[in-house]
Amino acid sequence: MNAIELAAEAAERGDKAGEAYWLHVQKTVDQAPPLSPEQISRLRVLLWTEPEDLSAAA
Template sequence: MDAEKLAAEAAARGDKAGEAYWLGVQRLVNEAPPLSPEQVARLQVLIWTDPAPHITAA
């Protein structure tokens, strides 16, 4: 997700509240400290990836 892109889309629709929301999200992300290697390792456990796509019968 790209907060700047979402803010620009909201602005294009004339949605000032949406634009302000996404710009606020982007500001918070920019101010956050980087994750430590331990935090990254813990988060990776939570991210499930499917090594092979499921094929459904037609």
């Protein structure tokens, strides 16, 4: 889910504060500069991936 979808869900529930929060999050993200290739590679290390089954590799 992204911030726009979460804001829409909050609006459906009548949660004005939640909607405003998620719209603010989206605005902040939109203003951020793009990540450099070095930042992307550093972040990839932190992302969870499913471990490979190494028993079939041998």
